[in-house]
Amino acid sequence: MKTGGRPLLWISLALLVLLGVLLSLSCGPLGFPDDPLALRLRIPRVALALLAGSSLAASGCILQGLLRNDLATPYTLGISAGASLAAGALIILEPMMPVIVFLGAGSAGALAASAAVWALARASGGGDSSRLLLSGVTVNLVGASLLLLVEYFSPASRLVEIIRWMMGDLAAVDGAVPLFLLPFVVLGLSLALPRSGTLNQLSMGDDLAASRGVRVSSERNALLLAASLLAGGAVGAVGPVGFVGLIVPHAMRRFAGSDNRVLLPASALGGMAVLLLADVVSRVVAAPAEIPIGIVMSLLGGPFFLALLFREGGGGS
Amino acid sequence: MQRLTVEDLSAGYGGNAVLSDISFGLEEGGICAMIGPNGAGKSTLLKAILNLGTLMSGRVTIAGSDSRALTRPEMARLASFLPQEYNHGSRLTVLETVLLGRHPHRQPWSTDSAVDLCIAEECMDLTGVAGLAGRPFCELSGGERRLVMLASALAQKPILLLLDEPAASLDFRHQIDVWKLLGRLGTMGVSVLASTHEIGIAGRFATSVLAVAGGGSRAFGPPPSVCTGEILSDVFGVDLAVSQDGYGGFSVVPLLVGEA
Numbered sequence: 001m002k003t004g005g006r007p008l009l010w011i012s013l014a015l016l017v018l019l020g021v022l023l024s025l026s027c028g029p030l031g032f033p034d035d036p037l038a039l040r041l042r043i044p045r046v047a048l049a050l051l052a053g054s055s056l057a058a059s060g061c062i063l064q065g066l067l068r069n070d071l072a073t074p075y076t077l078g079i080s081a082g083a084s085l086a087a088g089a090l091i092i093l094e095p096m097m098p099v100i101v102f103l104g105a106g107s108a109g110a111l112a113a114s115a116a117v118w119a120l121a122r123a124s125g126g127g128d129s130s131r132l133l134l135s136g137v138t139v140n141l142v143g144a145s146l147l148l149l150v151e152y153f154s155p156a157s158r159l160v161e162i163i164r165w166m167m168g169d170l171a172a173v174d175g176a177v178p179l180f181l182l183p184f185v186v187l188g189l190s191l192a193l194p195r196s197g198t199l200n201q202l203s204m205g206d207d208l209a210a211s212r213g214v215r216v217s218s219e220r221n222a223l224l225l226a227a228s229l230l231a232g233g234a235v236g237a238v239g240p241v242g243f244v245g246l247i248v249p250h251a252m253r254r255f256a257g258s259d260n261r262v263l264l265p266a267s268a269l270g271g272m273a274v275l276l277l278a279d280v281v282s283r284v285v286a287a288p289a290e291i292p293i294g295i296v297m298s299l300l301g302g303p304f305f306l307a308l309l310f311r312e313g314g315g316g317s
Numbered sequence: 318m319q320r321l322t323v324e325d326l327s328a329g330y331g332g333n334a335v336l337s338d339i340s341f342g343l344e345e346g347g348i349c350a351m352i353g354p355n356g357a358g359k360s361t362l363l364k365a366i367l368n369l370g371t372l373m374s375g376r377v378t379i380a381g382s383d384s385r386a387l388t389r390p391e392m393a394r395l396a397s398f399l400p401q402e403y404n405h406g407s408r409l410t411v412l413e414t415v416l417l418g419r420h421p422h423r424q425p426w427s428t429d430s431a432v433d434l435c436i437a438e439e440c441m442d443l444t445g446v447a448g449l450a451g452r453p454f455c456e457l458s459g460g461e462r463r464l465v466m467l468a469s470a471l472a473q474k475p476i477l478l479l480l481d482e483p484a485a486s487l488d489f490r491h492q493i494d495v496w497k498l499l500g501r502l503g504t505m506g507v508s509v510l511a512s513t514h515e516i517g518i519a520g521r522f523a524t525s526v527l528a529v530a531g532g533g534s535r536a537f538g539p540p541p542s543v544c545t546g547e548i549l550s551d552v553f554g555v556d557l558a559v560s561q562d563g564y565g566g567f568s569v570v571p572l573l574v575g576e577a
Binding site: 068194207208210212213214257261 | 396
């Protein structure tokens with residue numbers, strides 16, 4: 001209830017993130033800390049995991065509140081379909097582009113998809129949560145079909161590249177990728193965090209929020225933009241890694257409660273820790289080979305999420 | 318001064334008027350019970366007063382200010398609203414839910430101050446939900462949720478309360494408690510407009526009754542002048558017998574002759 005009144009929560013989350021950073025820096029084929037090359041490769045990777053993890057989890061938290069739906073994820077607004085379609089098309093058309101163009105295309109596709117969802121919901125008579133959900137599902141399905149169409153006409157070698165992109169990748173060759181993502185995260189969080197109290201109001205109902213002084217449609221638009229920037233940037237940078245945006249806010253509710261003034265920053269920190277640890281697993285489990293982060297995240301996230309559900313079911317009244 | 322004045326109001330959705338030519342007023346400390354059949358437009362009227370998208374024409378004045386000239390936060394500091402619909406699945410605790418009512422009085426991201434907590438506890442006591450403070454909202458019964466939302470509306474510290482069936486899904490004891498509470502708020506100077514189907518109980522505590530039916534207002538005045546068998550039968554389209562109980566309350570009995 002009080003943002004400042006939960007020292008234990010913030011200390012444990014900070015320690016968890018720190019643990020993730022240290023593990024991530026020290027695990028892998030090269031030694032640590034003797035090998036300077038290892039550090040040079042791993043620091044951008046850690047930075048990328050911190051940024052992408054926090055933005056995916058924060059985005060999920062915002063959308064779960066805004067859409068009043070526990071199943072909402074950053075991808076509910078068509079973001080993964082938009083990003084995959086843009087990246088897929090680029091791989092087919094111009095595979096030899098510099099990395100930054102890929103990042104930009106993925107994020108642009110993601111943002112275009114969520115803008116389409118927003119516009120469709122408005123055109124159909126309002127921006128309320130059920131219309132947003134329905135148009136999000138539609139854009140996702142159409143985007144996925146268009147991607148299949150692109151894949152159908154692409155040569156096998158490029159097909160492999162598209163599929164590999166969709167599995168997610170945290171390997172940052174240098175600082176360019178985290179630096180690309182940074183402004184998305186800064187902008188997204190600076191839009192969302194000051195609105196966390198407003199998000200609480202919107203999560204109860206539009207009329208109720210309005211009667212308490214919330215300018216519903218402009219505040220909702222600002223929060224949607226924040227969620228889209230956060231997830232769009234992350235998906236452009238690391239690919240459509242799933243489950244972070246779904247399970248982290250859920251898991252955090254157990255420790256932080258459901259007040260978004262606490263839950264939103266806690267989710268951002270939790271997302272950092274989860275993605276860092278999943279990345280460590282992805283590098284250690286089949287070393288020296290590396291399993292794509294998207295696969296690790298879903299394989300670990302699925303059972304974890306189910307365990308959470310079963311515990312809730314057993315412990316609840 | 319009149320706390321609420323409604324003049325020639327028309328309200329509806331998407332250009333279709335549900336209500337038209339509604340005029341009435343509510344003085345400081347006045348408790349108005351709004352009655353009428355389902356779908357008559359009671360909720361639409363409450364939303365129109367708050368400028369929540371249903372106001373089509375006419376004029377609403379709250380504490381001397383035209384409602385269209387008030388910003389959302391200004392309006393929220395004057396009037397609070399208990400709608401019929403809200404997110405039943407919210408996992409906020411009861412205390413956190415009541416504290417949401419403090420929103421117009423602070424910055425959106427600020428933490429709850431000691432004053433906020435004190436007001437929230439006081440309001441939970443008033444509606445009898447203090448014992449539920451730590452429970453998640455989604456685990457409460459329908460009646461408990463109404464009482465929590467009422468506490469939340471009170472925590473907003475309004476001078477005008479707009480309540481959409483505050484006593485719906487409550488048992489007799491709680492219905493009486495809610496209306497007694499509204500009566501007490503009236504003596505403290507808060508004005509209340511509440512839609513209701515508990516005519517018998519509401520008539521005892523209300524200072525005026527507004528009957529809405531057939532797209533307009535059918536009657537407005539002190540409870541004894543509106544709560545007559547003739548008017549109520551006309552408003553609800555069913556034969557009703559009304560008898561005064563001698564304590565200021567009414568008993569309304571549907572005459573079921575020929576209904577079987």
